[in-house]
Amino acid sequence: MTRVYVPRDAGAVSVGAEQVARAIATEAMIRGAQVELIRNGSRGLYWLEPFVEVETPAGRVAYGPVKSEDVVDLFQSGFLEGRAHRLFLGKPEDIPYFARQERLTFARVGIIDPVSVEAYEAHAGYRGLRRALEMAPADVVEAVTQSGLRGRGGAAFPTGIKWKTVLNTAADQKYVVCNADEGDSGTFSDRMVMEGDPLVLVEGMTISGIAVGATRGYIYLRSEYPHALRALNEAIAAAYSRGFLGPSVLGSRHAFDLEVRVGAGAYICGEETAMLESLEGKRGMVRFKPPLPAISGLFGKPTVINNVISFASVPIILDRGAEFYRDFGLGRSRGTLPIQLAGNIQRGGLVEKAFGVTLRELLYDYGGGSLSGRPLRTVQVGGPLGAFIPESQFDLPLDYEAFAAKGAMVGHGGIVAFDDTVDMAVLARYAMEFCAIESCGKCTPCRIGSVRGVEVMDRVIAARAARDPAEAAASTALLKDLCDTMLAGSLCALGGMAPFPVLSAIQHFPEDFGLPAAELAAAAG
Amino acid sequence: MIDRADWLDVINPILARLREMPGGLLPILHAIQEEVGYIPPDAVPTIAEALNLSRAEVHGVISFYHDFRSEPAGRHVVHVCRAESCQAVGAEALLAHACDRLGVEVHGTTPDGSVTVEPIYCLGNCALSPAVMVDRNLYGRVTAHQLDTMLESLRGSR
Numbered sequence: 001m002t003r004v005y006v007p008r009d010a011g012a013v014s015v016g017a018e019q020v021a022r023a024i025a026t027e028a029m030i031r032g033a034q035v036e037l038i039r040n041g042s043r044g045l046y047w048l049e050p051f052v053e054v055e056t057p058a059g060r061v062a063y064g065p066v067k068s069e070d071v072v073d074l075f076q077s078g079f080l081e082g083r084a085h086r087l088f089l090g091k092p093e094d095i096p097y098f099a100r101q102e103r104l105t106f107a108r109v110g111i112i113d114p115v116s117v118e119a120y121e122a123h124a125g126y127r128g129l130r131r132a133l134e135m136a137p138a139d140v141v142e143a144v145t146q147s148g149l150r151g152r153g154g155a156a157f158p159t160g161i162k163w164k165t166v167l168n169t170a171a172d173q174k175y176v177v178c179n180a181d182e183g184d185s186g187t188f189s190d191r192m193v194m195e196g197d198p199l200v201l202v203e204g205m206t207i208s209g210i211a212v213g214a215t216r217g218y219i220y221l222r223s224e225y226p227h228a229l230r231a232l233n234e235a236i237a238a239a240y241s242r243g244f245l246g247p248s249v250l251g252s253r254h255a256f257d258l259e260v261r262v263g264a265g266a267y268i269c270g271e272e273t274a275m276l277e278s279l280e281g282k283r284g285m286v287r288f289k290p291p292l293p294a295i296s297g298l299f300g301k302p303t304v305i306n307n308v309i310s311f312a313s314v315p316i317i318l319d320r321g322a323e324f325y326r327d328f329g330l331g332r333s334r335g336t337l338p339i340q341l342a343g344n345i346q347r348g349g350l351v352e353k354a355f356g357v358t359l360r361e362l363l364y365d366y367g368g369g370s371l372s373g374r375p376l377r378t379v380q381v382g383g384p385l386g387a388f389i390p391e392s393q394f395d396l397p398l399d400y401e402a403f404a405a406k407g408a409m410v411g412h413g414g415i416v417a418f419d420d421t422v423d424m425a426v427l428a429r430y431a432m433e434f435c436a437i438e439s440c441g442k443c444t445p446c447r448i449g450s451v452r453g454v455e456v457m458d459r460v461i462a463a464r465a466a467r468d469p470a471e472a473a474a475s476t477a478l479l480k481d482l483c484d485t486m487l488a489g490s491l492c493a494l495g496g497m498a499p500f501p502v503l504s505a506i507q508h509f510p511e512d513f514g515l516p517a518a519e520l521a522a523a524a525g
Numbered sequence: 526m527i528d529r530a531d532w533l534d535v536i537n538p539i540l541a542r543l544r545e546m547p548g549g550l551l552p553i554l555h556a557i558q559e560e561v562g563y564i565p566p567d568a569v570p571t572i573a574e575a576l577n578l579s580r581a582e583v584h585g586v587i588s589f590y591h592d593f594r595s596e597p598a599g600r601h602v603v604h605v606c607r608a609e610s611c612q613a614v615g616a617e618a619l620l621a622h623a624c625d626r627l628g629v630e631v632h633g634t635t636p637d638g639s640v641t642v643e644p645i646y647c648l649g650n651c652a653l654s655p656a657v658m659v660d661r662n663l664y665g666r667v668t669a670h671q672l673d674t675m676l677e678s679l680r681g682s683r
Contacts, residue, residue, distance in 0.1 A: 010649065010650060010663050011650050011652060011653050011663075011665060013663060014650050014653055014656065014663040014664050014665035014666075015664075015666060044652075046653050047652075049653070183646065183647055185609040185610045185611070185646070185647045185651060186608075186609060186651045187647075187649070187651070188650065188652065223555075223592050224645065224647065224648050224649060224658070225649060226661045227663070261548075261551065261552065262551070262555060263551075263590075264551055264554070264590035264591070264592035264593060265590055265591035265592035265645075266589065266590050267646060278551065279548050281548040281549055281550030281551055281576075282548075282586065283585050283586055284589060284590070299548075340651065340652065341652060342613075342651030342652050343613035343614065343654060345652075348651065348653065348654075371614060380609055384608070384609060414610075414651070416609045416610045416613055416651070417613060418613045419613075422613070427609070427612075430609070434608075434646065437646070438646070440589075
């Protein structure tokens with residue numbers, strides 16, 4: 001029996017992994033070859049998907065990108081014995097893109113059958129939970145605090161501090177909620193974990209529940225992720241059937257129930273209080289803070305809210321210890337960050353590295369430069385509310401504080417690359433348009449400001465086309481003023497940060513806004 | 526089109542099953558849309574009564590979320606991603622191309638009712654942009670030519 005791995009990851013499936021898996025099963029049947037087909041997650045080397053691996057006595061070897069038309073040829077070349085073929089890639093661990101990563105949170109993604117508890121435990125799974133069950137809840141919280149883990153959803157708030165608040169708030173019912181509303185363009189690490197190693201999320205949430213005294217958990221998943229929904233539900237069912245979830249977790253006095261709730265296509269529901277409203281069955285309107293969700297969250301009860309990657313980082317912290325995790329990274333950014341390379345990039349994918357890696361290393365050493373072959377002009381880091389960063393700042397290290405000092409943000413670690421054909425005025429207009437489409441409407445600066453922002457950007461673009469620098473300058477000045485109002489007056493990060501891409505585009509690329517020569521010179525100086 | 530008697534047959538069991546679920550309105554609306562294809566406006570009072578909500582509250586939720594429809598879509602829905610990552614590799618042109626080919630505006634449905642075109646803001650397939658989702662099937666690195674082939678097969682199918 002030869003084990004063959006074909007990813008079930010949505011990205012792999014989007015370029016034909018289902019057809020490849022079917023072709024392999026069919027061809028194996030025709031040839032009477034004994035093949036056990038395992039549907040793993042993706043290793044994150046997306047330009048090589050569908051990335052097919054074969055288990056040989058010498059270890060796993062990979063072929064890719066495989067098309068269903070290649071399958072007969074692969075069998076004929078002896079790929080079941082790991083023989084040479086034009087698609088042969090060698091051992092996955094030896095591919096430089098993969099070899100130079102530091103995979104802690106993603107340790108199992110792409111390697112195991114994502115919904116098999118046996119495979120999960122065979123690869124160090126559920127060790128963190130077992131350890132947590134032997135500890136006092138306060139000690140579990142302390143370990144998370146000591147690890148230096150900060151919220152990976154974007155806001156980078158220390159996870160342990162949040163847990164401690166929930167632990168210390170007395171209530172008859174507490175909740176653990178996972179924010180899996182991964183709406184930022186250029187981000188897909190949550191999706192990869194949920195499809196490639198969903199049990200690590202289940203384990204992380206269970207540990208959180210035990211630590212803070214919560215007996216019920218929800219995963220709020222965006223509706224755009226049907227593949228993740230399937231994998232999560234399979235993993236949760238498997239965890240229940242083996243006693244890792246339910247009234248007595250692993251026979252302990254701790255109960256923990258977990259279910260997935262699906263959103264309905266609203267970006268704002270990635271904002272934690274809007275998400276709580278949505279989970280309660282209401283419109284996703286942002287709540288005023290305080291009270292903090294840690295004190296009064298879901299259904300008014302103390303609630304831990306963390307992102308997928310934050311929860312998925314917890315099991316290894318408990319298993320290997322806070323020091324182990326904290327030893328990665330620099331400054332106040334400890335541990336690793338799963339970085340996502342996207343947009344106009346040759347080798348898009350997932351790169352998990354300790355904090356401190358520079359944009360230039362990521363874009364060129366890993367990403368291989370633009371997909372189009374043209375020079376890269378800018379990147380947007382941290383989703384649609386993140387700043388555009390010019391090529392001159394590509395030596396910036398990925399570090400929460402270093403980015404903040406430049407008016408940018410690391411956010412959820414998504415990097416979208418653009419080549420030199422990009423029109424920054426169009427992107428600035430889009431930032432406002434997106435805010436207008438997705439605004440919950442509760443506060444005026446966001447609801448009205450974003451609409452006015454689109455109108456003003458239309459005037460800038462028209463003035464540029466008409467070669468009217470005076471009008472372009474007047475409209476740009478008005479736009480900056482509007483951005484000021486949104487920055488200072490919005491209730492949440494949507495209206496409060498939508499100006500970042502707009503202002504950074506004006507600051508770094510004034511030549512795209514049709515401004516007078518004098519202003520361009522001033523900006524350059 | 527499904528007539529009232531039919532959708533009541535669908536909605537009542539869903540309400541019976543999910544009405545006690547804490548915060549159950551979204552799961553209920555998803556289940557109805559899954560079965561009926563949209564949320565019939567005439568069903569709003571029934572849903573509201575079952576959950577002890579006002580009609581305004583239920584209508585407010587339906588209109589807030591992009592996913593929920595108050596009228597039927599085409600037999601197939603083509604979602605073209607227009608978020609930044611896909612824009613970086615030509616998503617806007619791809620969306621325009623899809624509309625052009627089908628002779629519809631964005632959010633529009635072909636006159637034969639076969640295909641609706643919708644924009645979408647990130648499918649999470651950003652390493653393989655541009656991305657398109659047809660019904661629940663995801664596609665990456667989509668070219669205009671590939672899209673034409675997909676649209677052709679959708680228009681031909683019932």
